[in-house]
Amino acid sequence: MGPVLAGVLQLLALIAALALAYVPLGTYMARVYSSDTHWRVEKWVYKGIGANPDAEMTWSAYLRGVLAFSAVGVLLLYLLMRLQGVLPGSLGFSSVDPAQSFNTAVSFVTNTNWQSYYGEQSMGHVVQTAGLAVQNFLSAAVGMAVAVALVRGFARSRAGELGNFWADLVRGTLRILLPAAAIAALVLVACGVIQNFSGIHEVGQFMGGSQQWNGGAVASQEAIKEIGTNGGGYFNANSAHPFENPTPFTNLFEIFLILVIPFALTRTFGVMVGSARQGYALLATMFTIWLGFVALMMWTEFAHHGPALQAAGGAYEGKEVRFGVGASSIFAVSTTLTSTGAVDSFHSSFTGLGGGITMLGMMLGEIAPGGVGSGLYGMLIMAVIAVFIAGLMVGRTPEYLGKKIGTREIKLAACYILVTPALVLVLTAVSMALPTPPHSMLNSGAHGFSEVLYAFTSASNNNGSAFAGLNANTDWFNTTTGLAMLLGRFLPMVFVLALAGSLAGQKPVPVTAGTLRTEKPLFTGLLVGAILIITGLTYFPALALGPLAEGLA
16 A cells, blocks of 8 residues: 555544544533533532632633633642652652743643653653643633633623633533543553553663663543643653554544544534534534645645655655654644644654645644634634625625624734734744844754744644754743743633623624525635635745745755
8 A cells, every 4th residue: 555545544534533523522512511510529629619600700700710720720830840859759850940840831721732841851750640731631621611602602692691611611621521531541551552650761772872761641641632632742752752652543543632622612613502504614614724734735745856755755754654654744734733732743854845834734823623622712713704804895794693793893803813923923033033042943044944933833822833943942932932822822812702702792683685694615615715815824924934935945
């Protein structure tokens, strides 16, 4: 079997598995967030944190809950890393320095999981399991809660409340993420992923010296790392490491885990707003972009130039031979079009155009299908902008799901889509202009510029993957990427929740002959075009200086 055919067959198998899971998982999540009952364990949690899960919250109160909970998470994780040297199970590792502790704490609380350190050489068992793995669950649950709040904004009328943040957080964690991660972890252990608490041990000789590895609760962290679109690996090699991802089957299974909840949330949206066809329209938009990016990536990595690449059958540099070019291309697109950031190959070693595709996937806002929660609310923001554009073209007040898109709504949507480009472009420009930051670049020229551009694109979009050549463990990059992660996560949430509150307070507008049918293929095409033009072209000059210049050279 040729490598191209193998890649296509894996893609078809992945699509089939996602299709089978779509309806049951999406419907189940809608029931979870619409339920009026509380499990006993949930009641214990509410009692412990002093929350009333039945009290409805306005958008501002909901936002205060999100920000307060996340701030406490950053502080606790920061303290855990600063105290690692005196904690049991630290494997002899010292406390993490302040700048890196700040960067890592912000990274995992914002669902970015950017890592400027070697996991197996820096973090002990306590920090990995009680700190990083816990935040993998909680940060994902926060994103899902914000998405559900926006969905309620569309579904409710003449209401000032969006639900209860604490109830949404606890239910998302205990009823969705925890059982899904437990099942996924069992599958990964059965397929060879390690799960233990062993210390550092020698495994053999390597180039005249001893080679040492430490064990860890890898399978359990790998499961939620992918399901929660987190991405932070137990080992520096991430999902290219055989302890995290040993076989072609586990590789395809991990891609499935990355995509399954973000895609299924469109079904959740359709059920909660009372129109499954609206969910299918968003699904079609996400799937069209994702499949198009996979096809482009496979073409760039298989349609290679030069005798060495032709003899190898593909651009194999930086890729695991046990996965091949096809599976690595699917993984790279899936992880950058979601907010995952896990890698089974190194994006810096992709062809110039292939590296540009990974960057463009993040620059679109990671909405195809996006991160858990963040992908859905990002796509809904783009849908609001698309109906506004359509309204301008026909001279009619735009409407979406029976809600008028007026001045306030479009201002909030516009602010949402401007935050991330401003962070990426300004911080990249400043880093290239100052004398010290460029010293962290491994390469010069277009590829070196791509390393810096990729870093801030990844941080600001809460992705977490890296272009590999950049030394980000400096005070400058630890601080600036930390700020980019914070602002890139929580400023958009402010606009999302404000928009949800504005929509929830409206009276529904009746459907007329002039209403844009947002469940039709025509709207899907309009939405795809709006996403590619509005967000993609924003970054075109920067892409021209980096991956495009390299790819066309």
